[in-house]
Amino acid sequence: xxxxxxxxxxxxxxxxxxxxxxxxxxxxxxxxxxxxxxxxxxxxxxxxxxxxxxxxxxxxxxxxxxxxxxxxxxxxxxxxxxxxxxxxxxxxxxxxxxxxxxxx
Amino acid sequence: xxxxxxxxxxxxxxxxxxxxxxxxxxxxxxxxxxxxxxxxxxxxxxxxxxxxxxxxxxxxxxxxxxxxxxxxxxxxxxxxxxxxxxxxxxxxxxxxxxxxxxxxxxxxxxxxxxxxxxxxxxxxxxxxxxxxxxxxxxxxxxxxxxxxxxxxxxxxxxxxxxxxxxxxxxxxxxxxxxxxxxxxxxxxxxxxxxxxxxxxxxxxxxxxxxxxxxxxxxxxxxxxxxxxxxxxxxxxxxxxxxxxxxxxxxxxxxxx
Numbered sequence: 001x002x003x004x005x006x007x008x009x010x011x012x013x014x015x016x017x018x019x020x021x022x023x024x025x026x027x028x029x030x031x032x033x034x035x036x037x038x039x040x041x042x043x044x045x046x047x048x049x050x051x052x053x054x055x056x057x058x059x060x061x062x063x064x065x066x067x068x069x070x071x072x073x074x075x076x077x078x079x080x081x082x083x084x085x086x087x088x089x090x091x092x093x094x095x096x097x098x099x100x101x102x103x104x
Numbered sequence: 105x106x107x108x109x110x111x112x113x114x115x116x117x118x119x120x121x122x123x124x125x126x127x128x129x130x131x132x133x134x135x136x137x138x139x140x141x142x143x144x145x146x147x148x149x150x151x152x153x154x155x156x157x158x159x160x161x162x163x164x165x166x167x168x169x170x171x172x173x174x175x176x177x178x179x180x181x182x183x184x185x186x187x188x189x190x191x192x193x194x195x196x197x198x199x200x201x202x203x204x205x206x207x208x209x210x211x212x213x214x215x216x217x218x219x220x221x222x223x224x225x226x227x228x229x230x231x232x233x234x235x236x237x238x239x240x241x242x243x244x245x246x247x248x249x250x251x252x253x254x255x256x257x258x259x260x261x262x263x264x265x266x267x268x269x270x271x272x273x274x275x276x277x278x279x280x281x282x283x284x285x286x287x288x289x290x291x292x293x294x295x296x297x298x299x300x301x302x303x304x305x306x307x308x309x310x311x312x313x314x315x316x317x318x319x320x321x322x323x324x325x326x327x328x329x330x331x332x333x334x335x336x337x338x339x340x341x342x343x344x345x346x347x348x349x350x351x352x353x354x355x356x357x358x359x360x
Contacts (some may be wrong), residue, residue: 001266002171002174003140003145003171003174003214004145004176005141005142006162006166006174006177006178007141007145007149007153007162007304008148008152009174009178009346010149010150010153010158010162010181010182011148011149011184012152012180013181013182014152014153014154014155014158014176014181014182014240015152015186015212017182017186017188017189017192018183018185018189018191018192018211018214019192019207019208019211019213020189020192021188021190021193021211021227022193022200022207022210022211022215022357023191024193026193026196026197028193029190029193029194032147032182033174033325033327035190035292035323035339036152036324036327036330037126037292037324037325038186038187038189038190038318039187039190039226039283039289040110040272040288040289040292040319040320040323041183041184041186041187041317041320041321041324042157042183042186042187042283043187043280043283043289043292043293043298043320044293044316044317044320045161045183045184045291045296045313045317046156046157046276046279046280046283046293047182047280047294047296047297047300047311047316047322048291048296048299048312048315049160049161049164049276049296049300050273050276050280050297050302051296051297051298051301051312051320052141052164052168052241052304052312052313053164053248053269053272053273053276053303054273054298054305055301055304056168056309056312057168057232058168058169058309059168059304059305059308059309060304060305061301061304062248065219065267065270066269066270066273067257067268068293069270069273069274070273070277072272073273073274073277073278074277074281075275077277077281078189078242079166080280081192083124083128083205083275083278084124084127085274085298086274086278087128087131087271087274087278088271090267090270090271090273091131091266091268091270091271091274092267092272094180094267094271095265095266095267096268096319097311098265098267
């Protein structure tokens with residue numbers, strides 16, 4: 001599968017999902033199982049992505065400067081610091097730790 | 105068109121959210137070319153996929169598995185994008201009317217932020233203004249920023265030297281955090297993260313993220329660890345959008 005095929009299929013499916021929401025009846029919103037599974041899917045995918053983006057290095061686990069950066073980000077998000085500030089701080093934490101030679 | 109005070113407030117909110125999100129699109133562009141996509145593929149994602157979480161999921165999985173990880177990348181992106189379908193249902197009464205082409209544009213602009221700003225407004229006209237301003241501001245800003253980021257990423261090469269790998273991880277934390285208010289969601293997040301981590305060395309790249317969907321299905325279908333009785337959606341109650349059942353967008357200013 002080429003990268004272009006992946007990019008195009010993922011993009012088209014994203015639009016199909018959005019547009020479908022305008023076509024199906026509002027009463028679906030009142031089905032708790034439907035909204036619950038959708039919400040939990042979002043949570044599960046995001047949590048797995050946090051784990052993989054923080055710890056993964058291809059098919060290996062790497063413990064590096066991403067870990068303290070993510071911990072700092074989690075603390076700042078808990079205190080409702082704006083998104084853009086938090087991600088910038090996370091990047092800076094990683095850069096500083098790497099430049100000091102403390103972590104990979 | 106005369107704008108009321110409420111409309112103008114919605115307009116200002118939309119534009120400021122748009123600028124905050126756009127600034128962050130630079131990191132998407134840079135990370136995407138670092139993941140191995142070219143500038144046009146990167147721009148295509150922002151133009152057509154246009155949902156920050158899913159876009160980062162695609163490039164994150166491609167970064168670890170290359171083109172061979174296409175299927176888990178597509179599946180993860182789509183699972184993550186399903187929430188946009190819920191948002192569409194929520195905003196359809198506000199912006200779903202009019203000619204077919206306007207509904208197509210509205211659909212494309214239906215993401216966390218446009219929905220959050222729209223339903224946070226009290227008046228119907230301000231909801232409309234909030235949705236369109238936020239959606240259009242983010243669409244333009246996010247795409248320009250993506251392009252700039254992709255060019256920049258090509259120039260600098262190793263973006264991890266600039267901590268962008270940590271930025272990507274932190275961004276997912278930011279999208280996840282506002283959704284963890286309930287015990288059930290927090291439990292799903294914990295189990296999904298642990299499962300994904302355990303699977304990293306044993307499965308092809310992309311599969312650990314995809315496997316987390318099973319956790320959501322098990323908890324969601326059995327309603328395990330759910331405390332309150334099944335909640336009803338109240339489309340008219342937009343006072344606290346973040347706590348409305350069936351609707352858990354990131355806080356304003358989060359990536360789309």
